[in-house]
């Protein structure tokens with residue numbers, strides 16, 4: 001019987017790391033570059049991940065891959081560097097090389113990716129089919145002196161081991177922490193994530209398991225934590241609604257900067273602008289535009305003028321144009337319409353928490 005996640009709990013000792021809260025930015029290929037990690041740190045996540053990094057790429061001293069394991073911002077810690085690969089020795093060599101060139105606090109190992117270019121080559125969720133090889137990978141990485149975090153998916157009747165037995169083998173081999181995405185590899189990102197499968201694993205290995213899958217609301221976060229998970233990986237939910245982070249932290253009883261809780265497009269645009277400048281600087285104009293448009297396309301829902309604003313941003317092809325739109329946006333929105341699901345009915349309060357049922 002779980003007692004529920006303690007409200008306002010201070011710090012957490014999880015998987016060999018000291019963490020300020022249980023909300024963590026998931027590894028997201030093509031997204032979790034340093035500027036995006038810094039953005040979500042500002043919003044309150046206690047842990048970030050790199051994108052998944054190819055062990056083969058880093059062994060070959062591929063410059064792009066090496067850049068992925070560096071942490072240019074000393075405030076972006078604790079950071080998990082997630083590796084993927086098919087061969088235990090290669091993954092170990094990749095980890096050793098990453099340790100030599102990077103700055104991070106834990107090694108992550110991907111046993112969850114279902115995408116063909118990873119899966120077909122024997123990496124990611126393919127490792128669920130070969131428990132011995134997965135175990136050997138964990139044995140090798142757990143010897144390198146940093147905590148080891150493994151992310152996996154649910155297994156099926158076609159796999160050699162049930163999810164819980166596979167997890168037990170990884171823990172026995174030295175994994176410090178496991179995150180279960182409650183979907184099978186065949187599901188990719190479709191269908192509903194199996195919350196009960198995640199909670200069942202959390203009950204089997206208390207203090208060792210965090211959750212991933214369909215984290216789109218404070219309610220989903222609460223149910224994973226109340227059910228025994230030690231943390232929650234935030235992924236598509238915070239790409240759609242980054243301010244879910246401070247809302248959830250406030251609901252869990254953590255201190256949150258009040259200005260992040262009030263629906264304030266000016267503040268949100270300022271933070272986007274800050275991230276945009278860093279993206280431009282670190283990743284180049286093309287990447288900065290793609291990512292900022294992706295965020296803007298989902299934000300500001302419920303505010304008068306939001307649709308026209310999003311359309312105007314979508315057609316900008318240069319940083320100059322897009323940044324001008326963001327600056328204009330600061331005086332564009334009015335609070336006439338309430339944000340769906342975020343605020344109580346009635347007049348919009350001048351300040352105070354954005355409410356969401358928990």
Ligand SMILES: Cc1cc2nc3c(=O)[nH]c(=O)nc-3n(C[C@H](O)[C@H](O)[C@H](O)COP(=O)(O)O)c2cc1C
Nearest residue numbers: 026027028029051052151181212213214215235236
């Ligand atoms: C764009 C994108 C990139 C992702 N990249 C990775 C990755 O590099 N490594 C990984 O373990 N999972 C990756 N994932 C999976 C997420 O970390 C997460 O487990 C998944 O999205 C389920 O959570 P959600 O349903 O709340 O989005 C990715 C997901 C998305 C949408």
